[in-house]
Amino acid sequence: MNALYELAKKVFYLTAPFLLVVFLELVGALPIHMPAFSSVAPPLALIPVYYWAVHAPWRFGMFQAFFSGLLLDILFMLPLGINALIFTLLYYFLNRLRRFIAGKPFYVSWLGFALFGTVALMAEWFLVSLSSRQFIGFAGVLISDVFMIVVYPLIALLCYGLIRLSPEEDYE
Amino acid sequence: MQQANRVKSHLYHVKSFLQRFALILLVILAFGLMLLGKADNVIVSVGQKVLTVVMVPVLEVLSVPVNAVKSYAGDVQELAALKEYNQKLIAQNQEMLEYKKQAKLLKSENEKLAKLLNYKKPPKAKSVSARVVADPGGAFAQSILVLAGREDGVSKGDVVMAKDGLAGRIAYAGEKASQVLLISDVNSRIPVFIEPHGYRAVLIGDNTPKPQITALPEKAEVAVGDKVVTSGDAGVFPAEIEIGVIESKKDGIIKVKPLVNRDRLDIVNIIDFGLKGILENIKCE
Numbered sequence: 001m002n003a004l005y006e007l008a009k010k011v012f013y014l015t016a017p018f019l020l021v022v023f024l025e026l027v028g029a030l031p032i033h034m035p036a037f038s039s040v041a042p043p044l045a046l047i048p049v050y051y052w053a054v055h056a057p058w059r060f061g062m063f064q065a066f067f068s069g070l071l072l073d074i075l076f077m078l079p080l081g082i083n084a085l086i087f088t089l090l091y092y093f094l095n096r097l098r099r100f101i102a103g104k105p106f107y108v109s110w111l112g113f114a115l116f117g118t119v120a121l122m123a124e125w126f127l128v129s130l131s132s133r134q135f136i137g138f139a140g141v142l143i144s145d146v147f148m149i150v151v152y153p154l155i156a157l158l159c160y161g162l163i164r165l166s167p168e169e170d171y172e
Numbered sequence: 173m174q175q176a177n178r179v180k181s182h183l184y185h186v187k188s189f190l191q192r193f194a195l196i197l198l199v200i201l202a203f204g205l206m207l208l209g210k211a212d213n214v215i216v217s218v219g220q221k222v223l224t225v226v227m228v229p230v231l232e233v234l235s236v237p238v239n240a241v242k243s244y245a246g247d248v249q250e251l252a253a254l255k256e257y258n259q260k261l262i263a264q265n266q267e268m269l270e271y272k273k274q275a276k277l278l279k280s281e282n283e284k285l286a287k288l289l290n291y292k293k294p295p296k297a298k299s300v301s302a303r304v305v306a307d308p309g310g311a312f313a314q315s316i317l318v319l320a321g322r323e324d325g326v327s328k329g330d331v332v333m334a335k336d337g338l339a340g341r342i343a344y345a346g347e348k349a350s351q352v353l354l355i356s357d358v359n360s361r362i363p364v365f366i367e368p369h370g371y372r373a374v375l376i377g378d379n380t381p382k383p384q385i386t387a388l389p390e391k392a393e394v395a396v397g398d399k400v401v402t403s404g405d406a407g408v409f410p411a412e413i414e415i416g417v418i419e420s421k422k423d424g425i426i427k428v429k430p431l432v433n434r435d436r437l438d439i440v441n442i443i444d445f446g447l448k449g450i451l452e453n454i455k456c457e
Contacts, residue, residue, distance in 0.1 A: 026227070028308065028310070029306040029307070029309075030231065030234055030307070031305075032238065032307070032309070035435050036381070036435060039311060039381050041310045043310055070205075074220075074222050075306070077313060077343075079209055080205040081202040081204070081206035082202075082206065084198070085202035088195070127206075128358070128379075132359060134378065136379035136380075137311065137378050137380035140379065144310055
């Protein structure tokens with residue numbers, strides 16, 4: 001029984017970060033029916049990808065970032081590979097620069113997300129426009145970006161709670 | 173023991189190789205998907221199959237609480253406006269009875285004239301109603317997922333209508349669910365008429381809630397409030413389906429306000445008018 005509990009704990013430890021990203025992607029695809037919201041809904045999944053890359057890269061690797069992006073492409077019916085590329089590159093650069101953000105006060109993490117999240121959305125706007133050979137509406141992207149930055153603390157809190165639920169010391 | 177160590181060593185080498193070249197590998201893979209996805213329908217249809225087979229059941233479960241909240245909110249609103257609704261319905265009923273009389277007369281007249289001209293009627297449209305199970309919001313996605321598929325007679329190219337007008341068309345029909353390309357999607361191109369003058373033009377999506385009018389004749393003069401309907405050209409949509417009205421004309425950009433409100437898309441009607449147009453030769457998975 002104890003061994004089973006330990007196994008469940010380990011499975012949770014290994015899969016929870018990825019599952020949180022998938023969960024947020026699915027939530028983002030639900031029909032919310034809020035007036036004028038559909039065209040500016042924030043891409044929530046970008047937040048945990050940023051959070052794991054900066055604060056717990058040992059629990060969420062580059063391959064997981066790639067597959068999260070691919071899943072988002074499939075779910076949002078976007079040209080395959082766009083979000084996979086953006087999530088992978090975002091993860092790589094954040095992983096390289098994490099020493100400037102991790103362990104610092106919360107506002108540094110938030111500012112970092114505002115910067116990297118905006119760059120990621122701009123890259124997506126560019127790639128989607130390139131793929132459709134036509135510039136798509138930019139105002140919606142900007143509003144979506146603002147929404148995403150505003151909800152960052154909530155999702156970051158969720159990620160933090162998940163780390164506290166299964167501390168890595170248990171598996172060292 | 174030695175063999176086990178050898179396997180472990182191999183695994184370690186594979187892991188370190190993957191870690192070292194992960195970025196290059198994944199970037200190449202992503203670009204490969206983007207390029208192949210453009211050219212190869214097989215890769216795209218695998219993605220669409222994953223979406224309709226694996227994700228739809230999960231989305232159905234997740235949408236239960238959302239629908240419950242929406243339903244309660246709707247009930248409360250309806251209760252508050254019950255008396256007003258009732259009066260409106262009585263007035264509408266009177267009006268409808270008048271229309272019914274006129275319609276009966278016109279129908280019999282129409283039948284007589286059709287007989288005189290030996291007119292061949294177009295095939296009867298088949299329709300299916302379906303619930304919207306996913307509406308991936310955001311600035312980049314303008315498509316929805318509905319709970320009706322090939323099992324229900326839905327096929328690629330079918331017209332998707334909401335109660336107010338044209339919503340889009342079926343881009344992919346899975347077994348139990350289908351993907352709808354909305355008229356606001358950047359890949360949507362619809363031949364239209366602008367009434368009352370009947371100018372031909374093309375309505376193109378730009379991923380904003382308000383698509384644009386292009387390919388309008390040079391001397392055409394359109395005004396805010398003009399009605400936009402399908403022209404039936406290219407044989408994908410039948411003629412005279414209402415789309416929206418011209419909302420603004422600014423710097424040569426003509427924006428159309430669709431009659432269908434995407435935020436209220438809940439149940440849609442999928443109609444097979446027997447027109448497949450240029451899509452006829454494209455193999456449907």
